[in-house]
Amino acid sequence: MTSSYAAALLIFLGLFLIGGVISLARQGLPKVLIGLLGVCAALAITAGVLRWK
Known part of the structure; x- marks a missing residue:
């Protein structure tokens, strides 16, 4: 999927905050x-x- 766990964590955090x-x-x-x-x-x-790229 992605080699950057920080990017995935930031996106997850953003989605959590939207909730x-x-x-x-x-x-x-x-x-x-x-x-x-x-x-x-x-x-x-x-x-x-x-950070995804």
Whole structure:
């Protein structure tokens, strides 16, 4: 699959954080917290994709 475990770990972390965003949004928590978690998820996925090669 991939020789870079760090890339796979970052992508997994990003997907986990997206699940957290969805959960927090359903609970009705503040949008600032949801936005911050969403930005962190996007950064983790981006870093994983860039490390993939």
